[in-house]
Amino acid sequence: MRNLTLLTDLYQLTMLNGYFEKNIHEDIVVFDMFFRKNACNSGYTIVCGIEQFVDYINNIHFSDDDLKYLKSLNLFSDKFLIFLKDFKFTGDIYAVEEGTIMFPNEPVLTVKAPLYQAQLIETALLTIVNFQSLIATKASRVCFAAQGDPVLEFGLRRAQGPDAGTYGARAAVIGGCNATANVLAGKLFDIPLIGTQAHSWVQKFDTELEAFEAYADIYPDKCLLLVDTYNVLNSGLPNAIKVFKKLKENDYKPLGIRLDSGDLQYLSKECKKVLDKEGFGDVSITASNDLDEYTISSLKSDGAAINSWGVGTKLITSADSPSLGGVYKLAASFKGDIIEPKIKLSEDPEKINNPGYKKVVRIYNESHKAEADLIMLHNEVIDESKPLTVFHPIYNWKAKTFINYKIKELHKPLFINGECKHEHKSVMEIRDYVKDELNTLWEGYRRLSNPQTYKVDLSDDLWNLKNEMIDSKKFL
Known part of the structure; x- marks a missing residue:
């Protein structure tokens, strides 16, 4: 100390x-x-x-x-x-x-x-x-809005400095979040960590499919793919399903997809339809992108097919208060x-x-x-x-x-x-x-x-x- x-x-x-x-x-x-x-x-x-x-x-x-x-x-x-x-x-x-x-x-x-x-x-x-x-109070409200869905704390890069990011992650988990992306907080406070890939991972490879295959090759039992780098419905989701099928053939269970932009209500519903049709109805659909308790509550009320929430800026800064x-x-x-x-x-x-x-x-x-x-x-x-x-x-x-x-x-x-x-x-x-x-x-x-x-x-x-x-x- x-x-x-x-x-x-x-x-x-x-x-x-x-x-x-x-x-x-x-x-x-x-x-x-x-x-x-x-x-x-x-x-x-x-x-x-x-x-x-x-x-x-x-x-x-x-x-x-x-x-x-x-x-x-x-x-x-x-x-x-x-x-x-x-x-x-x-x-x-x-x-x-x-x-x-x-x-x-x-x-x-x-x-x-x-x-x-x-x-x-x-x-x-x-x-x-x-x-x-x-x-902690802000996190509690976000978790209440999520109605039992996992809430993941993603706020470090938007926090007002290292201490706010680290102790804020601690408080967010105490308030109800299931895990944090903050590795230092994970080490200091022995709290669960969560993380997949950024858009830069997908951009670095020649094709989106190649990026997804590379990630699945390294993390076959922790494969959650970010599908909105180019086009969710025409590219990201079809490529994710191709990778999921290969994982399934090798006895691995894919975790799901993440949406980080666009109309989350519409995209999640459309993704859910396709995932169900392809036999992956049990994978998670995680959403991020400036969420708070009000946007989550609205998305839930409107029937969004999202069952996991990554919450960053508006949680770690308690933006409205x-x-x-x-x-x-x-x-x-x-x-x-x-x-x-x-x-x-x-x-x-x-x-x-x-x-x-x-x-x-x-x-x-x-x-x-x-x-x-x-x-x-x-x-x-x-x-x-x-x-x-x-x-x-x-x-x-x-x-x-x-x-x-x-x-x-x-x-x-x-x-x-x-x-x-x-x-x-x-x-x-x-x-x-x-x-x-x-x-x-x-x-x-x-x-x-x-x-x-x-x-x-x-x-x-x-x-x-x-x-x-x-x-x-x-x-x-």
């Missing part, structure tokens, strides 16, 4: 220096990381990137070269730089398990630590978790054992943070469907033997009472007193967990357009605390 300690905004370091000069740097504080709107105009967000954040915390330190560079900026005293030399995270971090479905304004991750430590990690946390959560606005806000400060809640006010009610040291519980019905989430103060307890009433935090006349229900606390310890408590899971294990999580959601929350809004409410104690603090601050 690279040392990413300087992957931060300058103002984090100037604030650290100020805290140090004012001798408040060791004060214990609580910060929450949350987002105000779901990724990709979705009804939910898949939290992703926790593993990389844990690696960041485990490796955070200021090297001699880092300190030399900071000294060259002429912004920091020698005393402060000497202090940074021994930097080590010693606080507590609680977070939801990677792959958990979350909703706006819920603490995804809570940091309780000395002020200078909690402040420094903000930028790296946001850049790691925001991006991967965005791509290119950022997740996760934020990191101070929620409390400690004076000894006394918690002093903190609040930021705004004319926009959605930008007023929930104060205090908090946790999140999820409420499930008897069929293990998620019904609502409740943001609570950390020391509150729910008695599941008694009815539980929740209400909308702004329109509080909207309320619902649960009788037969179960709850689950979503936060788990990542670090306690600086010691890592995180249990590593493989990408494919996290992918399975995401699938289980999505199965707890009613389909209305997963709709591609105008999804139903999931209930995220505040406990009575937190709601009262928040409104008391608003009343006490609004005339300052």
